[in-house]
Amino acid sequence: MSTLYPEQQLRRRAMAWALQLKVNPKRVDIAEMPKKWGSCTSDGVVTFADELAQTDKRFQDYVIVHELLHLRYRTHGKRFHAMLSALVPDWRELERKRLRSNE
Template identity: 50%
Template sequence: MQEGGATDLRMRVIKWSVKLKVNPRAVRICQMRRKWGSCSTKGIITLAVDLSDREPQFRDFVIAHELLHLRYPHHGRLFKAVMAAHIPNWRELEILR
């Protein structure tokens, strides 16, 4: 991944943070073998470096998913409803995960 990919991911995180009204403590972009992203209990969002190589819709899905965990730690009914409101086809995108 080129530096521009990390910059694009960070810009998308900012865009989605404003949209979802959340404020991550930090955003890290690094190598991840098993996941595209994660959200720590301390509010740190970590994204896989190669996420920038995926299509924009999938990037937005992963970013929105992780940012929503700042408000909803589990994948409960409310989490799923808010995901559906912002990314209507999130269930199809989740299969690609």
């Protein structure tokens, strides 16, 4: 059992993915985000919803990878989706399930 708070675990998970993806976010924040799970600014600040820390690890990975890939690919183009699919093969299913549970 980890002694880290859920938000700290989420930040640590994000930084581990950043190393694997070879991207360097300027900052990783955890904040209240009632309408979305994450965001990435053009200057490299990645923010995750505090509620994301309470979701399952597979969904966390999807959101983390999605936002970190924006440090390399600004838009949701072919390369973005190819990388996302390579790293989180079931991302479409995860996204559908999460959208359904938020309706």
